[in-house]
Amino acid sequence: MERILTALLLAAALVVVAQPAQAGARLQIRGADISSLAKSEAFGGVYRDARGRQGDAVRILSQAGLNFIRLKVWVNPADGYNTKTQVLAIAKRAKAQGVKLLVDFHYSDTWADPGKQFKPAAWEALPFDQLKQALYDHTYDVLDALRRQGTTADMVQVGNEINGGLLWPDGSNSTWANTAALLNAGYDAVKAVSASTKVVLHLANGGDNGLYRWWFDNANANGIRYDVIGLSYYAYWHGTLEAFQANINDVATRYGKPVVVVETAYPFTTADDDGWENIILSPEPYPGYQATPQGQAAMLAKVADIVRQVPNGLGLGLFTWEATWTGVKGNGWDPADPSSGNGWENQALFDYADRALPAMRVLGHG
Template identity: 55%
Template sequence: MKPRTPLPGPADGGSSPRRARQALVAAAAATALLITPAVTASATAAATSQAGGGAVTVVNPGFDADGTGTATPAGWSTYSPDGTASASYTEWTAEGYNGDSYQLTHWSTAAYHVDTYQKLTGIPNGFYTLGVWTRSSGGHKSDYIALTGCGGDNTPTAVPADSDGNWVQIVTSVHVTARRCTINLVTAGNAGDWTNFTGVTFTSGTASLPIRGGDVSTLYRGEQDGGVYYTASGRPENALAQLADAGMNWVRLRVWVNPADGMNDEVQLLASAREAKRHHQHLLLDFHYSDTWADPGHQSPPAAWASDTFPQLEADMYAYSKQVVAALVAQGTPPQMVQVGNEINNGLLWPSGSTSDFAQLAGLLKAGIAGVHAAFPPAKIVLHLAAAWDESGLAWWYSQAESYGVPFDIIGLSYYDYWHGRLDVLQGDLDGLTAQFGKPAMVVETAYPFTLASNDPTASLSFSDPASLDPGYPATPAGQAANFRDVLSVVQAVPNGMGLGAFYWEPTWTVVKGNGWDPTDPSSGDGWENQAMWDYTDTALPVISDFAAR
């Protein structure tokens, strides 16, 4: 992706050898706790509960037991606070999920509010997750799935608006302490709004979302150049403090080798990492292995490496990766996760590391990974690609990486709704890749506009095309918040707890003179201001609340 820096401070904990070793040990323990349980918790809980007789049966989960359309599907009841219960009914469909012939529909020619529910009793106490396949027109007053009367608190999950009309699975979890629980499928719609439900499951275990992050690589320079961030109530406050208070718990920081103006260099990275630690953030380090932006269409080697032979490039990758990670460890800010390359669908360090010679690409990746682990062995390695309409292309890439022995821990994808397809495309990528490779996945870049209007004449917006905008999510503050919320929901629904979370790309990149996208001309503007989490008055937008824990 194309297109900082809170005030620099002393390295937390100092940088003596003894303190560096202490930081290494502490960070290793933290890394294991932060990532491994997120991957295994659901599977472990499910196995334990089922062994104890904890299987729970949902009656008529596909709404087809009656064999016909009906307002009273077997096993389900309907409540309406405004007398519009007739807006809930089952109907035949030629586009049912997984070949089902019927679906539950919430729809009416007039405004309505219905709750289709099923009470489950005699449930062994423990953690459970409700899963439902949904599709929706969007535009509702409210539209969600929930679990109530279970004894523990539950956060409802909103139904995404997939404008293609395709099915998307969502989940929500609860701690049952009362041996009973009620499944609620709730819609408050305007006239003509519709939602379909099917494939209801209620299984042991939790679907957590341990990573709720943001890439704040431009923040350091923005604040140094005078950027100001106001809370929703109009009070000026540190941007990272606002994000952390909202629930953000990870930062992503990129690093370039020798950028023209120092933007995103190692010095800036170290300062940004210290600031992130002060706000209790964990760190995903994003190596570009370039002096400028690296993405599927740009993978230029650093100028200092441009004439190196392939063996020299392998040595460069190892030495540079080790150097940067070691510096982070020494100041007490080790990266719990490390991206070895950025959006490397077509390789890196072109032409030597192109996918046209995957053996060489693999050699470079392995050298970089070895350098990371030489400095910080517990770091989890992320291989980052841009999402695709065709999951098979992504699967081919990761299969090649495995066949050439590239060791990695996490699948990372960029996903922008307006470029990569609707939410069902993202779900297909995540579900398919995690199932095939047995590795957890996360979205390492995503964003959405709150307006299509520009606030800076010095740079064109990266995205402002109304024709490519997802009709389910208008370019408004509410549409931006709904899109990020629903991206998080899709990641949370990846089976077996294999969805780790998502990073919002550059939420703090507002218009600040001198903080432009071009490292050779920082006065050029950034073109990202309409997708930031602060509006054109530098006031926090509703989307910031999406970072709340689930």
């Protein structure tokens, strides 16, 4: 009996010892892009926790375990959203919940991604030196306003999915010296506001190792300054999970920088909620992961696990995109067209009854 009691006590002790290790294994960043939230709320969008209780979306995310939000910034969008005004308001709500902030500068009046990096209209005719100054001033202005209201950004993206550079044609990486000058102007603006804020350089196509080696080899050769490598990885577009894992491991160790998946997502249904065709329609967009609440949760858990396994602890975490972009009439994809709809609501973290999906808790405890 004494041996049995001793064994039981030892097993209990091991369980107690194991708990901090499990807690320590949680990712540093368990995040969600909620850039759509301000406009959604303005057009009547509501959010509910998993039990159906209506509340503040930021608080619901925080209570599920998420600890970071991502907010994009456009310069002068047609609808007046995704500007400094909304960033300041949502940041205040996030910080009040103990949630950190990643600010994503698109340096455009609309979406910037690998296929388009259009200058803001107000910057269109500027000579290069003035364009560089405009980028610096815009970056500083938004971040300094955040700092002055007591909600300093924790991380900042200088550009969004800048595979081909930014502010085309001037900042295209067909001329790396120009790309470097613009990105370093952004870096300097970030650090002038807060030396501790981390600067992220963000590419799409997270499974394409050739792209990442080419891009960051050139970045290093041209003296581009940054702290963190950001990736977009959508399993139905950007290659296999194995290719993504190989790439993220390689870039972290090759460049000695922390890595973070600033965009990933997966559908929880094939159904439509707003009369605008969804971008992803397949019942199984990636083999083995169905477009169901369970499939969405499993995919986010898998991406989180890959990031957790990055060598040397360099995997910081991930952000799901776009957690609060539900099917709210008026909150469509085109800021210049109020009649446009949302092709992404089947990949949000809230279902069509506005309830938090299982993926939210999975991500929050990743």
